[in-house]
Structures are given as structure tokens and as C-alpha cells.
Amino acid sequence: MPATARPKRSDAVRNEQSLLDAAAAVFVRSGVDAPVREIAREAGVGTGTIYRHFPARADLVVAVFQHQVDSLAAAGDDAVLRDWILQFADFLVTKHGLADAMASDRSGFERLHTEFVVRLEPVCARLLDAEVHAGRVRDDVRPLELMRAVGNLCIGAEGDDGYDARRMIEVLLAGMTSLDRG
Amino acid sequence: MPATARPKRSDAVRNEQSLLDAAAAVFVRSGVDAPVREIAREAGVGTGTIYRHFPARADLVVAVFQHQVDSLAAAGDDAVLRDWILQFADFLVTKHGLADAMASDRSGFERLHTEFVVRLEPVCARLLDAEVHAGRVRDDVRPLELMRAVGNLCIGAEGDDGYDARRMIEVLLAGMTSLDRG
DNA sequence: TTGCAAACGGAACAAAGTTCCGTTTATTCT
DNA sequence: AGAATAAACGGAACTTTGTTCCGTTTGCAA
Numbered sequence: 001m002p003a004t005a006r007p008k009r010s011d012a013v014r015n016e017q018s019l020l021d022a023a024a025a026v027f028v029r030s031g032v033d034a035p036v037r038e039i040a041r042e043a044g045v046g047t048g049t050i051y052r053h054f055p056a057r058a059d060l061v062v063a064v065f066q067h068q069v070d071s072l073a074a075a076g077d078d079a080v081l082r083d084w085i086l087q088f089a090d091f092l093v094t095k096h097g098l099a100d101a102m103a104s105d106r107s108g109f110e111r112l113h114t115e116f117v118v119r120l121e122p123v124c125a126r127l128l129d130a131e132v133h134a135g136r137v138r139d140d141v142r143p144l145e146l147m148r149a150v151g152n153l154c155i156g157a158e159g160d161d162g163y164d165a166r167r168m169i170e171v172l173l174a175g176m177t178s179l180d181r182g
Numbered sequence: 183m184p185a186t187a188r189p190k191r192s193d194a195v196r197n198e199q200s201l202l203d204a205a206a207a208v209f210v211r212s213g214v215d216a217p218v219r220e221i222a223r224e225a226g227v228g229t230g231t232i233y234r235h236f237p238a239r240a241d242l243v244v245a246v247f248q249h250q251v252d253s254l255a256a257a258g259d260d261a262v263l264r265d266w267i268l269q270f271a272d273f274l275v276t277k278h279g280l281a282d283a284m285a286s287d288r289s290g291f292e293r294l295h296t297e298f299v300v301r302l303e304p305v306c307a308r309l310l311d312a313e314v315h316a317g318r319v320r321d322d323v324r325p326l327e328l329m330r331a332v333g334n335l336c337i338g339a340e341g342d343d344g345y346d347a348r349r350m351i352e353v354l355l356a357g358m359t360s361l362d363r364g
Numbered sequence: 365t366t367g368c369a370a371a372c373g374g375a376a377c378a379a380a381g382t383t384c385c386g387t388t389t390a391t392t393c394t
Numbered sequence: 395a396g397a398a399t400a401a402a403c404g405g406a407a408c409t410t411t412g413t414t415c416c417g418t419t420t421g422c423a424a
Binding site for chain 2: 379380381382383384389390391
């Protein structure tokens, strides 16, 4: 129980930043599930160093995209539900493999969904609540479910088969405004 | 170019059936991405034997679920779009890990989506076309996209966080009936 | 400068997909 | 029944990749 926690050594601070920079570059090129060795090589560190700074891959992904998630959360201040959801989808679609990873229960990714959602769900909840109270949106879908559904619809958007995630999300949002629950 | 191809040996025929039975059981217990070794052990054969009969995992998955896919296709003869889509979703949701695998570009699964879709897309196309012509459904969503979206919405349905895939699909279908494309 | 421990690199380990080769087995022909 | 052939086999070897671990290096405080 140290009265004064000793700050990180300078090399550790430097390496953590190197890892973040390297991961950001590798994620663009090879996706968020690029091999650990590729990220380590790009950063010029050993693989053990990655685990020391980021125990699971989700930790690294979250750290790399933290700024953008924060921006997304802040964007909720001036948005209505539909626009914010589309921004959320854009975020997922433009990060190579992120939508898939979000939905994935593969080792290392288990907490990815949770980590992002903790930050973004309150925003979505507020915007959804406003729409529900205005009587514009059905009230049987929870914020979490909506976010998961939107995240799922983003999977495969990078493919070459013309799947348009944005269009399907528009369809889903249209369905959200359907108040007839027959 | 043999004039008469020699039929499979009896042991090969027997082993292929053993593999299908074993895989069906293992998929229920451990999901469609269960380790090859687990399936081989269950079948009482070597791992090489799996690859001889089913070069990629998708081949095995397709073979195991072939009957059910055929039933689903046949069910389209007496169904309207909404009901058939819900049946399609039920199929995906009740097969442990299948929805995820369908959406996945992981090694071995690349062709899974294609294989199933080749069989089911014509059914969906017919049902969707009927609804479009009757003016009940928007006409800007292709059958393939609808099926992919529905498949994606099924991902995570097995989780313990209360995500209700069926409800989100109902929302999507409600959106499909929204003819206002503003 | 010394002592201490944080932090390191990368080998070792584990898991799992896949290939490959010596051996076994089924089948046909005599 | 035995011989010949090749289909089919089992599982070791190989590859890839996630993760741990330990001898060594490095940063920092005294």
C-alpha cells in the first residue's frame, strides 16, 4: 500500500505510446485482429511488452480508439437519435474488422463490447428516451439492444458483395418509428 | 478420365457418416467452431480423415445442416416473407455459433455464407418480390442484403444479456414495410 | 556509483488449423 | 485363397498465433 505510487519509468511510457501508434497503423492495414507479433514488430518491442501494457486485445483496441469513442459520445450532445446512430455505424464501418470484433466472443474480445458500451450506452439511452417520450419511436427496444443490432448490421460492410450496412440501418430505424407492434 | 468411377470404399462411406453424426453432436455441445480434434475424437477417426472428406470447415457445416436448409427452402413454398424470415432466423439462432460463422471471414468459413445463400436466396427473392409487387414492402433492398442483415441480427442471440434477436428482426421487418424513403 | 526493482525481449509453451507419409484396408482379379 | 493395387487411414509433423515466463537490461533514487 504505497503512500506515493511510483510513476511509470520513461521507457515504459515511451513503449506504451509506441504500441498505440503501431496498433493504430496495423489496425488500418490488417484489421483489429492483426497478429500480436505484427503489432510488436511495428512498434519495435517484444510481444511480452504488449501484454504488459494491454493484458487483452480489447484493452489495446479500446485504447487506440478512445478519442474517437469520446468524440462520438460528445456528438450525442447535439444530435437526434437517427443521426447519432448513423455516426455510431460510420465509426464501426470505417474501422477494419471492428464491427465483427464487437460482436465476437473470441478470446481477447470478450470485453470489447462492454468497454465501448459503458461509454456510449448512456448517450444512446438519452437520445432514445427523448424519441420515446415524444411518441416518435417504439418503446420496447432497450438502448443496449439497439446498439448491438446496429453494430451487427455493420458486419460485412467491407465486403465486395455490395452489402450496404447504412441502408439496412436506415431500414431498422424506420422500423423503430413503427409504433404498431402487431 | 475414368469411364466408370470407382465407388467409395465401404470404410470411407462409413467414416463420412460417422463424421457427420459426430459433428452434429459436437456442434450442439461446443458450437460450429469446435476444434477439429474434438470432432475427430467424437467420430473415432484421425484428423486427416476430416480434411479428406471435408476440405474446409464450411463443407462440414453445410453437410451437417443440409437437411434443415432444404426444409427451410421448401417451407418457402407455403410462406409469406415475414414468416419465412423468422424461420430463417430461428434456424440460425438455434445452431450454436452459426450466425457468427455465417458473418465471419475467418479461415474455413469464407464460403459458408455463399453455400447457404445459393440455396436460400432464390426463395427469399421470390417472397420479397411478391411483397414488393403488392406494394407492401420497400423495393430498395435486395434479397441477399435482407438475408445478410437478418443473419447479422442473429449474432449474440445466445448471450446472457437479454439481446432478443427476434425482436430486432421484427423491427427490421417493420422497417421494410415503411415505404417512405425520406 | 550502487542497489533495487520495473520493464524488457523473445524463447518456451499451448492450442488448434492443416499437411503429409508410412501403414492399413478394401477391392478386384486370378 | 492369395496377390496386387491404390484408396483411405491415423496421427506426427508442421505452421500460425495467443500467451506466459525468466534471464537480462534499464531507469531511477539514494
